[in-house]
Amino acid sequence: MRLDKFDYNDIEELLSNTYVISDSENHAVIIDPSSEGDGLLKYLEKNKLTPVAIMLTHGHFDHIRGVNNLLKKYDVPIYIHELDKNFLQDPYLNCSLIYGTNVKIDKEPILVKDNEELHLLNDETIKVIHTPFHTVGSVCYYFINNNWLFSGDTLFRLSIGRDDLPGSIPKSKYDSLAKLKKLPKDVKIYPGHGQNTVLAAELMLNDFFRR
Numbered sequence: 001m002r003l004d005k006f007d008y009n010d011i012e013e014l015l016s017n018t019y020v021i022s023d024s025e026n027h028a029v030i031i032d033p034s035s036e037g038d039g040l041l042k043y044l045e046k047n048k049l050t051p052v053a054i055m056l057t058h059g060h061f062d063h064i065r066g067v068n069n070l071l072k073k074y075d076v077p078i079y080i081h082e083l084d085k086n087f088l089q090d091p092y093l094n095c096s097l098i099y100g101t102n103v104k105i106d107k108e109p110i111l112v113k114d115n116e117e118l119h120l121l122n123d124e125t126i127k128v129i130h131t132p133f134h135t136v137g138s139v140c141y142y143f144i145n146n147n148w149l150f151s152g153d154t155l156f157r158l159s160i161g162r163d164d165l166p167g168s169i170p171k172s173k174y175d176s177l178a179k180l181k182k183l184p185k186d187v188k189i190y191p192g193h194g195q196n197t198v199l200a201a202e203l204m205l206n207d208f209f210r211r
Contacts, residue, residue, distance in 0.1 A: 001021065001022070001023055001024075001121070001123070001124060001143075001145075001146055002021070002022045002023075003019065003020075003021050003146075003148065003190075004019070004020045004021075004022075004043070005017060005018070005019055005190065005196075006018040006019070006020070006034075006035070006039065006040065006043075015034045015035055015062060016032050016034040016062045016063045016153075016192045016193055017032065017034070017190070017191065017192055017193060017194075018030065018031065018032055018033050018034045018035065018040065018066065019031040019032070019150060019190055020040070020043065020044070020049070021121065021124075021143070021148075022047070022049050022121075023121040023122040023123065023124065024122055024123075025122055026047070026048055026049050026050055027049070027050055027051075027052045027120075027121055027122070028044065028049040028050065028051050028052065028121075029051070029052060029053040029054075029055055029120050029121060029126075030051055030053070030054050030055070030070065030076075031055045031056075031057065031141065031150050032055075032056060032057055032063040032064070032150075032152065032192060033054060033063075033064070033065075033066030033067055033069070033070055034062055034063060034065065034066050035065075035066050036065055036066055036068075036069050037066075037069075038069070040066060040069075040070070041069065041070070041073060044074075051070065051074045051076045052076065052077075052120055052121070053076060053077055053078075053079055053118075053120045054067055054070060054076055054077070054078045054079065055079045055126075055141055055150075056078065056079065056080040056084070056109075057138060057139055057140065057141065057150060057151070057152025057153065057154070057192060058080075058081070058084050058087070058134060058135040058137060058138040058139070058152050058153060059080060059084040059085075059086075059087020059088055059093065059094050059135060059137065059167075060087070060094055060095050060135065060153070060165075061091075061094045061095055061096035061099070061101065061103040062095075063152065063153075063192060064087075064088065064094065064103065064105060065096070065101075065103045067105050067107075068105060071107060077109070077110050078105070078107055078109040078110065079109065079110050079111075079112050079118070080109045080110075080111065080112065080137065081111065081112055081113070081128070081130060081137035081138070081139045082111035082112070082113060082137065083132070083135075083136045083137030084135055084136065084137025084138070084167075085109060085111060085137070087135065087137070087167065088104070088105040088109065089104050089105065089106070091103060091104065092166055093166050093167050095165060095166065112128045112139065113128065113130070114128060114129065114130035114139075115127065115128065115129075115130075116128045123145060124143055124144070124145050124146065125143075125144045125145060126141050126142065126143055126144070127141070127142040127144055128140075128141065128142075129141075129142055129179055129180070130176075130179075131151075131152075131154040131155075131176035131177075131179060131180070132169050132172045132176055133154070133161070133163050133168060133169055133170060133171075133172045133173040133176050134152070134153045134154060134160075134161035134162060134163060134165070134168060135153075135165075135167045135168060136167050136168075136169055138152055138153065138154050138161075138176075139152065139154075140152060140154055140155070140180065142183065142187075147184060147186065147187050147188060148187070148188050148190060149180070149183065149187050149188065149189045149190065149199070150190050151180075151189050151190065151191045151192065152191070152192040153191075153192045153193065154176060154177075154180075155177070155180060155189060155191060155202065155206075156191045156192075156193060156194050156197075157189075157191065157194050157195045157196070157197040157202075158197075158202070158205055158206050158207075159194075159206065159208070160173070160177070160206075160208045161192075173208075174208075174211065177208060177209060180199065181203065181209065183199055184199070185198075185199050185200040185203065186198060186199070186200060187199045189202065
């Protein structure tokens with residue numbers, strides 16, 4: 001299993017980390033396509049990868065605005081939690097309106113639920129962990145066999161996501177983080193922004209886990 005990270009450091013653009021995970025048959029899932037540029041398309045073509053899913057950790061525009069560019073070339077399903085479905089077509093909820101843009105995705109998504117298991121790649125089971133607070137439908141995707149967690153804006157290195165945006169539910173913050181505490185301590189965490197981390201380090205050093 002191969003994991004490639006596209007990290008973006010342009011603060012003005014508010015781009016999130018994008019991840020491409022591919023298997024031995026060159027099938028790939030794309031998590032949170034952030035950029036409207038062609039870099040991701042060129043990467044897929046160069047490596048002869050066939051996308052089988054676009055997986056969204058939540059519906060904010062900085063995590064979804066590369067979706068339409070992918071759909072121009074690939075007819076690939078979109079996975080998002082059922083409670084964030086409306087974010088895809090609502091520029092207020094997905095916060096693009098706040099930043100002077102108008103992001104909408106018209107393709108009907110496949111809706112996921114808490115504890116659902118997805119089998120999209122060979123030799124991998126992907127568990128959906130519903131972690132509402134940053135948005136009502138925020139999820140983390142846990143790749144069980146590889147012990148990888150794609151945490152979106154739920155968990156960052158030494159921090160967590162905001163809970164003051166449209167669609168946020170602050171009261172669910174600590175219940176959601178409690179779910180992540182149950183994962184193996186050596187799980188590698190790949191967040192929506194910033195650097196990678198490990199759960200053991202977050203349990204020890206992240207103040208939000210110590211409250």
